Amino acid sequence: MNALAARRRHPAAIAVLLMIGLFLTGAVYAAVAPEPADATSLALPAQSVEEGKALFRANCASCHGLNAQGRPTGNGNQIAGPPLAGVGAAAVDFQVGTGRMPMTQPGVQASRSESVKFSDEEIAAMGAYIASLAPGPAVPDAEAVDPTKGDPARGGQIFRVNCAMCHNFAGSGGALTRGKYAPSLRDVTGKHVYEAMVTGPQSMPVFNNANITPEDKRNVIAFLTTIDQEKAPGGMTLGSLGPVTEGLFAWVFGLGILVGCAVWLGSKAA
Amino acid sequence: MTEPTDRPADALREGDSAPQAPASAGARKIGGLAGWVDDRTGAAKPVGYLMKKVFPDHWSFMLGEIAMYSMIICLITGAFLTFWFVPSMGETVYDGSYVPLRGVLMSEAYSSTVHISFDIKGGLMIRQIHHWAALMFVVAIVVHMFRVFFTGAFRKPREINWVIGSVLALLAIIEGFAGYSLPDDLLSGTGIRAMAGFVQTSPVIGTYLVYGIFGGPFPGEAIIPRLYSAHVLLIPAILVGLFTAHIGLVALQKHTQFPGPGRTNDNVVGYPVMPVYAAKAGGFFFIVFGVLTLMAALVQINPVWAYGPYDPSPVTAGSQPDWYMGFADGALRLLPGFLEITAFGYTLSLNIIPGALLLLPLVYVVIGVYPFVERFVTKDEREHHLLQRPRNAPVRTGIGLAGATAYTVLMFASANDIMAIKLGMSINDLTWFFRIGFFVLPPIVFWVTKRVCLSLQRRDREQVLHGRESGTIIRTPDGRFFERHEAELPQEQWLLVQHEPVAPLEIEPETDEHGVARPAARKDRIRAALSRFYFADAVNPVTPAELAAAQHHGHETEAIDAPRHAGELESAEAAETAGRR
Numbered sequence: 001m002n003a004l005a006a007r008r009r010h011p012a013a014i015a016v017l018l019m020i021g022l023f024l025t026g027a028v029y030a031a032v033a034p035e036p037a038d039a040t041s042l043a044l045p046a047q048s049v050e051e052g053k054a055l056f057r058a059n060c061a062s063c064h065g066l067n068a069q070g071r072p073t074g075n076g077n078q079i080a081g082p083p084l085a086g087v088g089a090a091a092v093d094f095q096v097g098t099g100r101m102p103m104t105q106p107g108v109q110a111s112r113s114e115s116v117k118f119s120d121e122e123i124a125a126m127g128a129y130i131a132s133l134a135p136g137p138a139v140p141d142a143e144a145v146d147p148t149k150g151d152p153a154r155g156g157q158i159f160r161v162n163c164a165m166c167h168n169f170a171g172s173g174g175a176l177t178r179g180k181y182a183p184s185l186r187d188v189t190g191k192h193v194y195e196a197m198v199t200g201p202q203s204m205p206v207f208n209n210a211n212i213t214p215e216d217k218r219n220v221i222a223f224l225t226t227i228d229q230e231k232a233p234g235g236m237t238l239g240s241l242g243p244v245t246e247g248l249f250a251w252v253f254g255l256g257i258l259v260g261c262a263v264w265l266g267s268k269a270a
Numbered sequence: 271m272t273e274p275t276d277r278p279a280d281a282l283r284e285g286d287s288a289p290q291a292p293a294s295a296g297a298r299k300i301g302g303l304a305g306w307v308d309d310r311t312g313a314a315k316p317v318g319y320l321m322k323k324v325f326p327d328h329w330s331f332m333l334g335e336i337a338m339y340s341m342i343i344c345l346i347t348g349a350f351l352t353f354w355f356v357p358s359m360g361e362t363v364y365d366g367s368y369v370p371l372r373g374v375l376m377s378e379a380y381s382s383t384v385h386i387s388f389d390i391k392g393g394l395m396i397r398q399i400h401h402w403a404a405l406m407f408v409v410a411i412v413v414h415m416f417r418v419f420f421t422g423a424f425r426k427p428r429e430i431n432w433v434i435g436s437v438l439a440l441l442a443i444i445e446g447f448a449g450y451s452l453p454d455d456l457l458s459g460t461g462i463r464a465m466a467g468f469v470q471t472s473p474v475i476g477t478y479l480v481y482g483i484f485g486g487p488f489p490g491e492a493i494i495p496r497l498y499s500a501h502v503l504l505i506p507a508i509l510v511g512l513f514t515a516h517i518g519l520v521a522l523q524k525h526t527q528f529p530g531p532g533r534t535n536d537n538v539v540g541y542p543v544m545p546v547y548a549a550k551a552g553g554f555f556f557i558v559f560g561v562l563t564l565m566a567a568l569v570q571i572n573p574v575w576a577y578g579p580y581d582p583s584p585v586t587a588g589s590q591p592d593w594y595m596g597f598a599d600g601a602l603r604l605l606p607g608f609l610e611i612t613a614f615g616y617t618l619s620l621n622i623i624p625g626a627l628l629l630l631p632l633v634y635v636v637i638g639v640y641p642f643v644e645r646f647v648t649k650d651e652r653e654h655h656l657l658q659r660p661r662n663a664p665v666r667t668g669i670g671l672a673g674a675t676a677y678t679v680l681m682f683a684s685a686n687d688i689m690a691i692k693l694g695m696s697i698n699d700l701t702w703f704f705r706i707g708f709f710v711l712p713p714i715v716f717w718v719t720k721r722v723c724l725s726l727q728r729r730d731r732e733q734v735l736h737g738r739e740s741g742t743i744i745r746t747p748d749g750r751f752f753e754r755h756e757a758e759l760p761q762e763q764w765l766l767v768q769h770e771p772v773a774p775l776e777i778e779p780e781t782d783e784h785g786v787a788r789p790a791a792r793k794d795r796i797r798a799a800l801s802r803f804y805f806a807d808a809v810n811p812v813t814p815a816e817l818a819a820a821q822h823h824g825h826e827t828e829a830i831d832a833p834r835h836a837g838e839l840e841s842a843e844a845a846e847t848a849g850r851r
Contacts (some may be wrong), residue, residue, distance in 0.1 A: 153370055154373075160456060164587065169456060169577050169588070175688075177697060179690070179695065179699075234387075234571070235566075236570060240576065244596075244688045246593070247594075255406070262332040262335075266329030
């Protein structure tokens with residue numbers, strides 16, 4: 001204890017205390033943070049249009065209208081939810097399967113969420129209902145999105161020409177106007193990538209099969225899967241966001257460490 | 271000594287002695303290998319002079335060293351990279367070990383960069399050291415300039431070195447941009463595309479210039495080899511030459527030192543190069559190299575393989591230049607589009623020209639001429655070898671921080687898209703924040719900085735006059751309270767009073783004694799106005815007379831109040847005593 005008391009006025013004491021405090025706070029938070037509540041879902045025995053319609057009316061109709069015809073807010077041209085006839089089961093699978101729908105609150109953009117509110121069967125039932133309203137893109141089969149059947153190099157070329165301008169070269173995401181954004185594509189399942197391309201959710205354009213052939217869509221999925229699985233060569237990626245984070249790192253850590261060394265060396269008696 | 275021989279003339283040399291003097295002065299003094307070298311080069315004298323040269327010690331004097339070492343590390347690692355880099359825009363199909371690029375058509379420059387990264391042992395490591403060292407080079411230059419600027423180290427006789435330093439700083443970022451453009455990946459190609467656009471905005475000659483630089487329309491096949499020559503030959507040669515002059519002038523003019531007891535304008539208090547700085551600075555080189563290597567080993571920089579080869583059609587989100595060009599990019603992001611003017615069939619892109627063509631030279635010209643502006647204002651012709659504390663030059667410190675603020679606003683504006691996604695904000699709002707901030711923040715920062723400096727100076731005065739507040743409240747037997755102030759140690763006091771008092775220049779009459787207008791009157795009016803701006807509300811150091819007066823009436827019982835109140839108290843006390851009597 002005496003040794004500790006002697007060192008309490010050491011110049012590094014505040015920094016050390018701060019680090020200990022932050023570490024403890026983080027550890028305690030990690031230990032006691034509430035687990036996200038599990039969405040208990042009823043597994044429906046059968047998928048059917050009727051069940052899907054019932055789920056839709058209970059969970060989606062407040063914004064999209066009772067018959068999925070869309071609903072205005074009454075405030076200018078703003079809509080609460082767009083009409084859904086013709087968006088297809090793929091759109092339902094993408095929006096609900098990535099946790100974007102139902103939206104927790106109105107906002108510029110629905111964001112991906114880890115807590116998906118419905119089971120696969122329920123999503124399929126809602127998709128069947130929406131698909132019954134008008135023909136639209138269907139959920140792709142497993143083979144169409146199998147990354148092992150695609151060519152990542154070709155996919156990379158397709159990705160850089162069509163996707164990188166919004167989603168960034170490494171799929172890290174990018175900014176759009178007025179708070180909208182192109183989300184990160186890291187750790188997104190191939191099925192959802194495919195569905196996003198054919199349905200064009202939110203600000204994204206539709207990449208139909210004439211734009212990007214189904215094989216090339218699979219190549220893009222192969223590319224994204226490859227860079228997801230690749231062990232970042234050269235160390236930490238700093239978010240794969242380009243030179244901004246590199247510059248920030250140089251100023252904060254590079255300069256910080258070197259100035260620390262200079263101060264240390266300067267304080268050494270000759 | 272001489273051997274007897276048969277030659278008759280030898281008899282004449284009978285009794286001659288061989289030359290007594292040693293082979294050379296140097297050989298006798300130092301001997302050995304050093305003597306051998308000195309005999310042939312005469313190096314002993316200058317080297318001995320340098321070894322004995324005394325430098326003052328302060329951590330902030332090592333910021334320039336960080337820049338110097340980063341540059342040397344760039345030269346070493348850069349030489350390694352040239353062994354494999356192919357500066358050509360010739361087309362090739364990649365068949366190296368990085369799978370997501372296999373079979374892709376690309377330039378030889380890009381292909382060889384990916385090859386260095388994945389198929390040369392240690393190649394990626396050296397590439398990353400090179401890039402991190404380049405970023406740190408410019409970072410260190412900026413903080414070194416801060417140190418020199420805010421301590422007034424640029425004053426006479428060091429104005430030339432300040433100008434050389436400014437040119438070095440400008441060259442460093444041009445060198446950096448050339449290097450950033452070489453790998454011909456999607457990001458660097460976008461940078462070159464942007465540069466082509468910037469050049470094109472120059473009125474009248476824009477398109478001719480672009481055709482000249484690119485050897486035809488963009489992109490052509492010439493730009494990478496040309497940038498390569500500039501990056502590995504032309505600019506480094508100028509950098510190293512100017513750097514040698516820079517550091518030679520430091521040795522010639524002596525290094526400035528911070529004020530302190532025993533440190534005057536005519537001496538240098540510190541340690542000699544040999545052995546102290548040879549060890550410290552030599553060791554620091556390895557520290558810098560070590561830290562940069564650690565950064566390169568742990569943190570990825572410029573993952574060219576992820577960007578893919580350049581192709582004029584795609585652009586990636588998050589396309590930014592390296593940080594030191596960020597301010598120019600930020601200016602472009604803030605300039606409103608309506609500034610583009612079309613008249614008589616000609617387009618004048620005023621939405622681009624200020625950020626792309628004018629800003630870069632403007633910033634470095636403003637930096638370069640500052641010492642001359644200040645000298646014009648102060649009319650100070652003396653030499654200065656003692657540094658100023660930033661608080662003792664409040665207006666200069668304010669100007670410097672205001673300039674740094676404007677620069678920082680522009681630099682952050684170039685990251686507006688990254689900030690928008692990471693902070694969940696609207697890019698439009700951020701752009702407006704920076705647009706307004708560019709004009710509003712620098713004056714605010716100037717004012718606040720100046721006020722803070724003046725307050726610190728006043729606190730220094732207080733401390734000298736009344737000692738340090740001890741926090742101990744003492745109650746006298748008759749019920750009065752006062753705070754005990756502890757006297758300053760003389761060496762501490764010295765630091766607070768050593769700087770020169772300043773006052774605005776007196777304006778000379780505009781006409782001479784005959785009523786004839788002086789030709790220089792107008793210049794003097796400007797000078798006087800600027801001098802008022804600089805020094806009108808200067809807080810000057812405590813004079814010996816003031817100190818004596820404070821000590822005279824203060825004794826051990828300084829009142830909490832300011833000096834003049836203390837005076838009233840004293841007179842009240844005197845009246846009280848008189849009344850009691």
